[in-house]
Amino acid sequence: MLKDLVKIQPDMSAAPAEPTSPNGGRIYKVLWLVNKKAQYGVNMSPYIVCLVTIDDIEKAVRIGQFLVENKLAACVNLLPEIRSIYSWQGKIHDELETLMIIKTRKDVFKDLQKAIKELHPYEVPEIITLPIDQGLPEYLQWIHDSVSPKSQTD
Numbered sequence: 001m002l003k004d005l006v007k008i009q010p011d012m013s014a015a016p017a018e019p020t021s022p023n024g025g026r027i028y029k030v031l032w033l034v035n036k037k038a039q040y041g042v043n044m045s046p047y048i049v050c051l052v053t054i055d056d057i058e059k060a061v062r063i064g065q066f067l068v069e070n071k072l073a074a075c076v077n078l079l080p081e082i083r084s085i086y087s088w089q090g091k092i093h094d095e096l097e098t099l100m101i102i103k104t105r106k107d108v109f110k111d112l113q114k115a116i117k118e119l120h121p122y123e124v125p126e127i128i129t130l131p132i133d134q135g136l137p138e139y140l141q142w143i144h145d146s147v148s149p150k151s152q153t154d
Contacts, residue, residue: 047132050102060098072112074146077101
């Protein structure tokens with residue numbers, strides 16, 4: 001059985017040189033890689049959600065419009081008046097911000113990040129991504145069709 005062919009330890013950092021599989025090392029290494037991807041959350045999806053916080057709703061609107069107009073994002077949702085409590089430059093801050101939820105593709109992230117940094121007033125803006133592991137296929141296709149890598153739009 002499969003579990004008899006491969007005994008994978010969850011904390012392995014590299015596939016061993018000698019496979020433990022009696023049928024050869026190839027299946028062992030493939031299954032080891034699959035286990036590592038599952039263990040460390042490697043996501044193969046091309047779609048991401050990018051989260052950005054900003055101090056003013058109008059600034060968020062301008063950034064959101066720029067991202068969509070320039071095909072760096074399919075959609076930007078704005079959630080005004082979220083409360084953020086954070087440490088910055090040795091002080092604890094308690095502020096109202098707007099959260100931008102940006103739906104896009106991984107292949108445009110560097111351009112997206114560059115645009116946000118140029119338009120954002122913060123010295124160090126929050127620009128983080130989360131993978132979209134699953135979604136309505138038609139919605140994911142819409143994201144795909146709405147976003148264009150810079151090389152295709154220039």
